[in-house]
Amino acid sequence: MADHTPRTKGFSFGHVLGARVVIQPSTLLMLVILAFLLSNSGGSVTRSGFTIGLILAAALIFSVFLHEVAHAVAARAFGRNVHEIVLTLWGGHTSFDSRNLTPVVNGVVSLAGPAANVVIAGVVAVALQFTQPTGVVGAGLWWIVWANLLLAAFNALPGIPMDGGRALEALVWGVTKDRHRGTIAAAWAGRVIAVGVLVASIGLPFLRGNTPDMFDVLWGFIIFGVLWPAASAALKGSKAMARIDSIGARTIMVSAAPIAFDATVQDASELAARTGAQEIVVLAGDNTPAGHFPVSLIDAVPVSERQHTQLQSVTMPLPRGAQMSPDLRGQEFVQFLRQWWGQTEVWAVVEHGRVIGVVRANDALKAVQ
Known part of the structure; x- marks a missing residue:
């Protein structure tokens, strides 16, 4: 690979x-x-x-x-x-x-x-x-x-970005079984160390009865300027990763019901009424998802025309293979979406060979932001 x-x-x-x-x-x-x-x-x-x-x-x-x-x-x-x-x-x-x-x-x-x-x-x-x-x-x-x-x-030193910070992250992660908790603890420790270095560069000379020289103060600010942003970035990154790990196909999908490719808009309307589905997924001849139709668009078709309008004519196509398991979540979920990004705005969610929902790209973006 x-x-x-x-x-x-x-x-x-x-x-x-x-x-x-x-x-x-x-x-x-x-x-x-x-x-x-x-x-x-x-x-x-x-x-x-x-x-x-x-x-x-x-x-x-x-x-x-x-x-x-x-x-x-x-x-x-x-x-x-x-x-x-x-x-x-x-x-x-x-x-x-x-x-x-x-x-x-x-x-x-x-x-x-x-x-x-x-x-x-x-x-x-x-x-x-x-x-x-x-x-x-x-x-x-x-x-x-x-x-x-x-x-x-x-x-x-036990704070991010130092190696000891990653070791502290691993320790808290191992104890709590939560990596993000470990990262947050190590990132805050990194911030404390950054402030400690700055305070020490100014305060230690006073404790010795001296006045801090420009060299000590400069290095204190330089080290602070390296450690604090790195720890803050780790903190922000961990919060973002926690959001990503909490989402998945099952958590953000909307309910959907499958229907045969030769169905009419009236058939789709009746199916949505029975199942409460928000999306209708049209199946190809081999029963794979081939298109989707938001139930909200049914009202755009006059009632008198629904029985005679083939669902295929108003369906938005789905690329072949644009489907996922409802158990896909976290980084694997994001990686799956990234591979398909730009090719489709909707993915069918299939469990045990049956469509149970769809994931919309806009909903996925909102979930990770």
């Missing part, structure tokens, strides 16, 4: 575990910014200092890449196809097949990233104990250890 997953724009660098590796241009900007910050000592930047800063910044971004690869490895361990590993201005993300996701898969895949950073820090720290390098090399390697521990700690 072809992969229709949208491709992220950026520079492609081959594939890992079947996933396309993408580096967005903003990552290169972050590389330069980090190199400048790491090489800025005493307000001045030297060529050798910037070179060291560039190496350390590249090592940090590579650690982020390994963090994302760990997500991919965990996803593959659960038999999931991984689509992309993307490095961005603020880190990265890994996209994989999330259909029929479970709390266990969600939680394990999320925590694999921070776990990878802890492993990297541990491996480098053990190597340092045996080799004990000195000077710039030793300092740089110890910096990699602490940088990975910081990455792990920050990503483990």
